[in-house]
Amino acid sequence: MALLEVDHLDIRFPLRHDEIRAVRDVSFALERGERLGIVGESGAGKSVLAFSLLKLLSRPGYIAGGRVRFEGRELTTLSDRQLRRIRGNRVAMIFQDPLTTLNPTLTIGRQMIESLKAHRRISERRARAIALHKLRQVQVSSPEQRFEQYPHQLSGGLCQRVVIAIALLLDPDIIIADEPTTALDVTIQAEIIALLTQLCGKHNVGLIVISHDLCVIGQLTQRLLVMYAGRIVEQGPTREIINDAQHPYTQGLINALPQMTLPRQRLAQIPGNMPSLARVPDGCAFHPRCRYRFTPQGRLRQACVERVPEAVSSGGSRVACHWVRELITTVPIEEEAI
Amino acid sequence: MIPFLIRRLCQAVLVMFIISMIGFAIQGGLGDPVQQMLGPAATEAEATALRHSLGLDAPLWAQYLDFANDALHLDFGRSYFFHEPALSVIARYLPATLELVAASAVLTLLLSVPMGVFCAIRPRSWLSQTLMGLSVIGISVPVFLTAMVLIQVFSIGIQVTLFPADTGWGHWLNQLFSIEGGMPAYGRGNPVHVLGVWYTNFATLQGILYLLLPAFSLALVMLPLFVRLIHAEMLEVLESDYVKYARARGLRPSRIYFLHALKNTLLPVVTLGGVQIGTLVAYTLLTETVFQWPGAGLMFLDAIERADMPLIVAYLMVVGLLFVVINTLVDLLYRLLNPRITLSGRAA
Numbered sequence: 001m002a003l004l005e006v007d008h009l010d011i012r013f014p015l016r017h018d019e020i021r022a023v024r025d026v027s028f029a030l031e032r033g034e035r036l037g038i039v040g041e042s043g044a045g046k047s048v049l050a051f052s053l054l055k056l057l058s059r060p061g062y063i064a065g066g067r068v069r070f071e072g073r074e075l076t077t078l079s080d081r082q083l084r085r086i087r088g089n090r091v092a093m094i095f096q097d098p099l100t101t102l103n104p105t106l107t108i109g110r111q112m113i114e115s116l117k118a119h120r121r122i123s124e125r126r127a128r129a130i131a132l133h134k135l136r137q138v139q140v141s142s143p144e145q146r147f148e149q150y151p152h153q154l155s156g157g158l159c160q161r162v163v164i165a166i167a168l169l170l171d172p173d174i175i176i177a178d179e180p181t182t183a184l185d186v187t188i189q190a191e192i193i194a195l196l197t198q199l200c201g202k203h204n205v206g207l208i209v210i211s212h213d214l215c216v217i218g219q220l221t222q223r224l225l226v227m228y229a230g231r232i233v234e235q236g237p238t239r240e241i242i243n244d245a246q247h248p249y250t251q252g253l254i255n256a257l258p259q260m261t262l263p264r265q266r267l268a269q270i271p272g273n274m275p276s277l278a279r280v281p282d283g284c285a286f287h288p289r290c291r292y293r294f295t296p297q298g299r300l301r302q303a304c305v306e307r308v309p310e311a312v313s314s315g316g317s318r319v320a321c322h323w324v325r326e327l328i329t330t331v332p333i334e335e336e337a338i
Numbered sequence: 339m340i341p342f343l344i345r346r347l348c349q350a351v352l353v354m355f356i357i358s359m360i361g362f363a364i365q366g367g368l369g370d371p372v373q374q375m376l377g378p379a380a381t382e383a384e385a386t387a388l389r390h391s392l393g394l395d396a397p398l399w400a401q402y403l404d405f406a407n408d409a410l411h412l413d414f415g416r417s418y419f420f421h422e423p424a425l426s427v428i429a430r431y432l433p434a435t436l437e438l439v440a441a442s443a444v445l446t447l448l449l450s451v452p453m454g455v456f457c458a459i460r461p462r463s464w465l466s467q468t469l470m471g472l473s474v475i476g477i478s479v480p481v482f483l484t485a486m487v488l489i490q491v492f493s494i495g496i497q498v499t500l501f502p503a504d505t506g507w508g509h510w511l512n513q514l515f516s517i518e519g520g521m522p523a524y525g526r527g528n529p530v531h532v533l534g535v536w537y538t539n540f541a542t543l544q545g546i547l548y549l550l551l552p553a554f555s556l557a558l559v560m561l562p563l564f565v566r567l568i569h570a571e572m573l574e575v576l577e578s579d580y581v582k583y584a585r586a587r588g589l590r591p592s593r594i595y596f597l598h599a600l601k602n603t604l605l606p607v608v609t610l611g612g613v614q615i616g617t618l619v620a621y622t623l624l625t626e627t628v629f630q631w632p633g634a635g636l637m638f639l640d641a642i643e644r645a646d647m648p649l650i651v652a653y654l655m656v657v658g659l660l661f662v663v664i665n666t667l668v669d670l671l672y673r674l675l676n677p678r679i680t681l682s683g684r685a686a
Contacts, residue, residue, distance in 0.1 A: 084588045088589075100579040103598050104676075105675065105676065118589045
């Protein structure tokens with residue numbers, strides 16, 4: 001049994017007239033100590049997925065179907081009180097912008113101690129000792145001094161270290177990091193990435209990293225989910241996906257990365273924009289932007305327009321694409337459709 | 339800290355200088371005192387002599403310096419009506435006003451914070467919707483009207499005779515909807531001396547009873563505004579990352595609402611509150627008149643009626659000083675709540 005199992009998760013945001021389906025039919029698992037990445041453009045549903053795992057969706061979002069099992073225990077049906085024992089304790093979160101994550105009116109120390117006290121019966125002195133220890137672990141210089149300071153007195157990188165220290169405070173089983181390095185500058189990014197990998201390895205913590213940045217994900221994770229318009233289009237070992245992406249969308253993402261080794265040229269881009277989640281195209285959501293929606297003979301592949309592709313195994317990963325399926329099975333998808 | 343205080347002090351001096359100019363202008367602008375003092379039968383020579391002895395023939399700037407010098411020595415002249423120094427008259431009346439303002443400020447705070455917070459965290463409950471609706475009405479109704487309604491309801495009482503009184507159930511229903519009233523709504527009652535110097539309503543239950551209606555009616559000036567402000571601020575703060583993060587850390591809802599969210603909510607409330615305490619002092623003119631509360635507001639209105647110039651000027655200066663002192667205190671309080679503000683004025 002995996003540490004965390006997500007099964008056919010479906011998340012919706014009802015609006016006045018219609019409903020936005022932010023996450024559709026998402027399934028994945030996380031093993032103890034494993035580092036998993038979720039990548040995709042803005043609006044692909046990555047963050048919604050991350051927040052839904054602890055039922056922290058903002059209104060009016062709700063889980064419309066599917067399961068989230070943590071150590072075999074169903075989370076989607078738990079009450080707020082029961083979830084509170086898990087949040088921050090067994091499953092910790094790291095947010096995007098460390099400067100807005102920490103409460104500006106409370107000292108670093110106060111916020112660390114309150115986290116500990118929310119989950120353990122512990123004396124102020126003991127809590128302080130643990131907090132200082134964790135600050136040292138994330139290599140915060142002169143932790144005693146930082147302890148008394150307010151978030152605005154610290155740099156962004158330092159704040160993110162504090163947030164990581166808070167995440168590690170209660171020795172969680174899983175840390176969910178939503179764009180943990182996006183708000184930081186590049187040199188700090190590398191440090192934070194190194195720190196997260198090292199600490200999660202050392203404490204055997206499962207890590208879920210959300211990012212739109214393939215470089216960050218590539219360095220941080222062992223396994224990768226690629227999301228597009230609320231669905232997982234490809235999942236597999238990070239190394240394999242980056243070296244040999246199967247899904248046309250993933251290929252597009254990787255081609256769009258700047259390459260240091262190639263002569264200077266315009267960066268490749270995927271034509272068009274990701275659809276609004278309120279108006280996701282029928283069939284494969286990616287088909288309007290996909291060059292493989294046409295057969296080599298120039299005919300439109302009906303399946304791409306009409307049917308949501310099912311995931312198939314290809315080159316070590318699971319890929320949801322009619323074209324890939326056709327390549328593997330060499331059965332023209334038009335015939336199979338009948 | 340020290341540079342801040344010095345700068346605030348300079349600002350205060352400037353503000354008081356401007357107020358004193360206004361006071362001086364009012365004093366000089368109300369006809370010729372010499373003619374009033376001598377009567378119509380006086381000769382030109384007598385008038386000139388008196389004018390000279392009073393210093394009224396000196397240039398305007400010299401007269402102002404004279405006025406300012408007296409003011410600095412806390413001398414605003416003698417009240418025409420009370421025949422004693424204007425400042426000691428004010429010193430006698432001001433405590434009652436300050437007590438009223440303090441009581442209504444406390445009432446406003448005690449009521450608006452829970453109401454605003456509740457409306458923000460339970461926006462769909464019928465109570466929140468009722469409160470928010472009432473707050474709109476509260477903002478638009480003038481203070482003397484609410485004061486008179488309060489007097490009618492809680493002091494005079496309401497006798498309902500809608501149902502037939504000769505039947506048992508009618509009598510019972512009449513009783514049910516009637517309000518006995520009986521709350522004191524006139525004057526201060528019998529305040530007591532505390533520690534020899536403090537003449538107060540706070541010390542006895544009866545004193546507080548007398549304070550209740552005027553203070554509540556004064557509080558109703560600010561209450562709706564504060565409820566709406568706290569509600570709006572709180573809604574915004576509840577959407578912030580640090581509140582979401584606090585939830586993700588598994589903190590108790592009470593701690594999230596009343597520490598994490600409320601502390602940030604209160605920042606603009608404190609700023610507004612400081613300014614509004616000044617406004618409350620201004621509104622005491624109305625409240626004290628309706629409730630015949632013997633405070634400085636009532637005294638001031640009487641002084642205007644009697645054209646008691648020294649008293650009017652002295653009141654103006656004292657209230658001006660009060661504003662300056664309160665605003666400085668609010669800035670200090672703001673510093674305690676918001677660590678991002680340093681009193682040197684620079685961001686830390």
